[in-house]
Amino acid sequence: MNNGLRPDELTKALVKSCGLLGPEGLIALFHGDAGREFWASKSPIVFECAASGHTASLDMILQAGADLASLAAKCAEQLNIAGPIVLGGGLGMNQPTLQTAMRIALAARGFDNLQVLNQDPVFGALQLASH
Numbered sequence: 001m002n003n004g005l006r007p008d009e010l011t012k013a014l015v016k017s018c019g020l021l022g023p024e025g026l027i028a029l030f031h032g033d034a035g036r037e038f039w040a041s042k043s044p045i046v047f048e049c050a051a052s053g054h055t056a057s058l059d060m061i062l063q064a065g066a067d068l069a070s071l072a073a074k075c076a077e078q079l080n081i082a083g084p085i086v087l088g089g090g091l092g093m094n095q096p097t098l099q100t101a102m103r104i105a106l107a108a109r110g111f112d113n114l115q116v117l118n119q120d121p122v123f124g125a126l127q128l129a130s131h
Helices: 009-017 024-030 036-041 043-051 055-079 090-094 096-108 121-129
Strands: 085-087 114-116
Touching (some): 009 043, 009 055, 043 055, 043 096, 055 096, 085 096, 090 096, 096 114
């Protein structure tokens, strides 16, 4: 089930958070009824593990930042917009490691201006609607 590997810090933290008896329960949970919202609610565990030195967790965050940056850059390029790229939402606004990963990946594509919102994007929509 686990290829003979001992559960690492992230696996142990997820097992505990999910109220499971062991790592094999994660596979059943992943393929069961737990949806994207459930797994998104577990994302702070990845950031906590990365902050404590868990390399695989940090790698996941760096990859997520690179993937988000790639999507944002593609949109900006298609719209012929030089920037800024604006980052909002819970993880984007509250996880400096993800912000840094995005800044690095965007800079590599020529986008040097990442603006991080300081309140949820819905407030901007409300402001625009009131004008």
